[in-house]
Amino acid sequence: MKYFLIFSFFIFSSLLVAQTKVSGVVKDASGTSVAFANVIFKDSNIGTITNEEGRFYLESDDDHEAVVFSFVGYETKEVVLDGSTTYKMEIILNEEASALDEVVIFTGKTSKKDNPALVILRKIWENRRENGVKKFNQYSYDKYEKLEFDLNTIDSTLIKSKIFKGMEFIWDQIDTSNITGNSYLPIFINEAVSKVYGDNLLDEEKEILKGNKNSGFSNNQTLIAFVKDLYKEYDVYDNYLKFFDKAFTSPLSRTGIDVYNYVLLDSAYRDNKWCYNIVYYPRRKGELTFKGDFWVNDTTWAIKEINLRASKSANLNWVREVYIEQEFDVLNDSVFLITRDYFLSDFSFRKKEEAQGVYGRRTTLFDNYSFDIPKEKSFYGEQVDPYSEEIYNRPDEFWAENRMEELNKDEKGVYEMLDTLKTVPRFQTFYKLGATLATGYYEVGDFDVGPVFSIFGFNEAEGFRVRLGGRTYFGQNDPWRIEGFGAYGFRDQRFKYGISAKWLLDRKSRLTVFAGNRRDVEQTGASLTNSNDVLGRSLASSSLISVGANDRLTRINLTTAGFSFEPAKNFQARVTGSYRTLESATETFSLDYLDENGNVQSEISQPEIELGLFYTPKRKTSGYGVERTIINDGDFANIYLGYTYGIKDAFGGDFEYSKIQALYSQPWNIGGFGRLFTTVEAGTILDPVPLGLLSPIPGNQTYFSLYNTFSNLDFYEFVSDTYTSLHLQHNFGGRIFSRIPFLRDLDLREVVGFRAVYGSISDENIALNAPNGLLLQAPEDIYYEYSIGVGNIFRIFRLDFNFRGNYLDNPGARRFGVTGIFGFSF
Structure with a gap:
């Protein structure tokens, strides 16, 4: 009985709400689809046009007795509707001889000289x-x-x-x-x-x-x-x-x-x-x-x-x-x-x-x-609080x-x-699963476990590595947050950890204090513009597979404390005090150097004070807590200027030095020719320092395509105290492949890249680092490499073919390499 009542209710509802729906395809007498034909309910302004396959769909909340089809060069056709819903209609339009004599119809590639539509377009x-x-x-x-x-x-x-x-x-x-x-x-x-x-x-x-x-x-x-x-x-x-x-x-x-x-x-x-x-x-x-x-x-x-x-x-x-x-x-x-x-x-x-x-x-x-x-x-x-x-x-x-x-x-x-x-x-379960895939963290009450994508890793020092971490999360606008992780290497049988805390003191100026400590194995020199992020870790020291021996690793004990504030929108000033000790993590890699008395030392102890200025124009963020989510990641410029002062003697510091670094990165939409990513970095260390404090040119011994690294360089192949680098990567978005018949339907995308770096190293630094046995070489003849990539493979993968441009006689130089990267993009 209840099903009968429900059925009756829906029938009654449909009678109360008048509605007309039609769909189908429009063709000519030869069976060819008619694209962009007009479809309109008779005696109304409700209409649409057919798509490029001649298909259409049209609906109205009112009753209509007929629908009218028309297109220049064809006879207008009126079709009487038998009911309120008519799907899968097939409409045949016949050519109209008189109209063909009077109207110029442009098909295929229209002439730029005689087309009246282009006269209007210029207006x-x-x-x-x-x-x-x-x-x-x-x-x-x-x-x-x-x-x-x-x-x-x-x-x-x-x-x-x-x-x-x-x-x-x-x-x-x-x-x-x-x-x-x-x-x-x-x-x-x-x-x-x-x-x-x-x-x-x-x-x-x-x-x-x-x-x-x-x-x-x-x-x-x-x-x-x-x-x-x-x-x-x-x-x-x-x-x-x-x-x-x-x-x-x-x-x-x-x-x-x-x-x-x-x-x-x-x-x-x-x-x-x-x-x-x-x-x-x-x-x-x-x-x-x-x-x-x-x-x-x-x-x-x-x-x-x-x-x-x-x-x-x-x-x-x-x-x-x-x-x-x-x-x-x-x-x-x-x-x-x-x-x-x-x-x-x-x-x-x-x-x-x-x-x-x-x-x-x-x-x-x-x-x-x-x-x-x-x-x-x-x-x-004036700032407006949107929250x-x-x-x-x-x-x-x-x-x-x-x-x-x-x-x-x-x-x-x-x-x-x-x-x-x-x-x-069940919906709550689906929601949690989706949130985990999006953020990398799994929610457990007021605590998030993760990131789940960095649980496993491998390197020469630790062997197989397991890492598990988490963070406090009471809500997206939390004024404070604590994060931490623990990791264990099965080869060195050592436990590593990291913990950090940050607290937003003033919401308007975004005055934030932070502190943390980390004991871990790190691939130093994985990037030129370094940061003292306590929980940061490079893929180079945790990837499962690498090219050659990934043994130039460092054990680091890093403690930081500092504060940051934003005097203007998207402009941040940050002051960080840090203390770190560095030593080699493997027997095949040395950080040895000569101290001021001529003795060989294997460990570096160094306090620093860093002033960093960050400007990200047009960046969009969400939330007002101690951490904000970037909404338009990869769609704005990044500008950084930093000064670091190394302190000697105080807190057991080994060296006194000054370091200046700058970075500018910018994505560019080049009209219909795709998207270009550019990065320029420059820096100098004004005083002699050991290898652990110099600026290695970032190589890449992984099989991943890592932007801002050099795919055919090994780690520490080049080391500098002064450098300037340029990275260019352009994605044509399929503009070239779309013109090749047998590639057109694969939706592949062309990606080209060019990377170059100039660097120098002083005689004082070469002499200071003589005991480590590493031949320190800087790319004084600009080192460069280029790549040709095929992207959008299965819509989630890009394959890059990387070519080394010079320094081909360096021992073990990799002239050619293949890397890839997964990612979701439109």
Whole structure:
């Protein structure tokens, strides 16, 4: 009886909510798919265009009796609908002879000389900076943003899966996408209301968050920040639109004519403005391009509406679909301002349409524009606390007043559904597993065990090594944190450990004190710009497999204490006092040196004071505790300047010296040509010091591709007291392979690298270190090497082929080597 009642309820509900859904494919008389054909419900403004395979999906909350199909050069076709749902339609359009005589149809590669669409495109280029908020000295507006994630392509097999046992109630929220036609289940939603201020004269912009609400993760600002960074804002007028760390060529780009074909399809009034409709599609497969259409005004040459759909053949991992819509409104009969921005992406491990995936959807609405109301420059520099409890706990009345569009029934239901889901033990288990894979730590109450990825290692000193650690974790905004680890080497049968603590004393200035101690085996010289991180450890001394004997290892006992603060955003000053003892960890490697009396010493005892200045412009972080999570890692510059003073006699110090170091690293998006990573390092030690305190050029005897190391150098092959190094690595993102027929469908990516270093070492340092028996050599004739890599193998692996450029006569010189690296990237 109860099943009958439930069935009756759903039937009754469907009668209350009128809805029409259609999907299918449009072809011509020869069976060829018709891309970018117009599909519209009769006597309505609800429509779409077919994709490059001629497929379409269209839905409406109203009843419609017919759907109309049209395309330039074909007869318009009207199809009467028998019911509210009609799937898998196959529409045949016949060529229209009269239209073919009157309209020039461009197919394939459109001519740049005679194409009227390109005349309009050039007008857009000429006026691109004359529209929107850029036309005013100052501006402000209200912004409402809604982010949602949905599990999609849901079928009966998934619903009946044992994985969801005990969570069956979630399937009550299933609906269908009006973009792809696939079923979906909302699993996360986040809403934000903010006020944006900008000054084009000062080149400043500031966004003040007024309210934030999300389903099930109210206090997880890190998750919210990661999601928002994934869907960065963009401007369709820019030459390149960056999504998921990939630079797509905009159809409005000045270089668009090199990668797109354009067709002038139609002209009509849009909101009482005469506009032209232009369809665009990629010239070649495999490039980061879109397909779609836009409407452009005939006097201001501003975009009125635009939609963009990523090409199916775009070299993009884990993303099956990208779809964008933007709408603009008219101000003062001339200026067009964006009012709505919709972004949908379909994440999936497989690109097949029937594979399960996750929709990520962002809807941004803009309203209440104001112009030419200046504010003091200091206004833009004032810090705004985005983590106020009040902001994340606004009442329902606030949202009813500030939402620019109502939530639909699915979005309303997901709040309650996820709050319930959090109480299900099986879901809690899945959540913990996902958090472990993301952070490397497994949560046990208020203590995290990990990092789980560094439990096992091997080196010549310790043999097989086991390491286990953990940290306190009461919440992401903890004002203090203690971390530690213990390790044991089965060859040297020694126990190692490390422990550190840090405490945030002042949240505004981020004044932090820290201290720690570590006894361990380390590969010193694994990087040029050193840090006294107590818990730091290089892969070089803990990797399971290495090239040749990895025996040039050091036993270190390091104690540090210091403080840091941030006088300005993303600028940190740090003062560290340290004391360390160094001795060789193997019998085949020596740190021996001559003391001031001419006696040979094997152990170094050295206190230091270091002043470090760190600047990371445009870095984004989440949280306000003693540790913050970097949101846009690898997407900002790193600048470091450090001075170290070595103290002699005090605390048993052996040497007095000064060391200066500098580092600058920067990623660059080179338009449609991929992404370039650059690093420049320089440093000098002004006084004679033993080998343990010099600057070895960082070699790499592992089989991993390690950025900022030299893949064909052994450890300590070059040692310097003054150095300058350059590292370049460029990922073309498949631009070359996409033009090779038999490689095109593999989605491989080309990576090239170049590394060079100059160094010198003084006669005093050579004499001081004579007893260790190591022939100290610096690369005074600039050492260089280069590499050619094939990335995106199985979408998770890159293989690099490394070539040594010179110093080929050095004993045991490795002329060629192969390294690899695993990683997930879009």
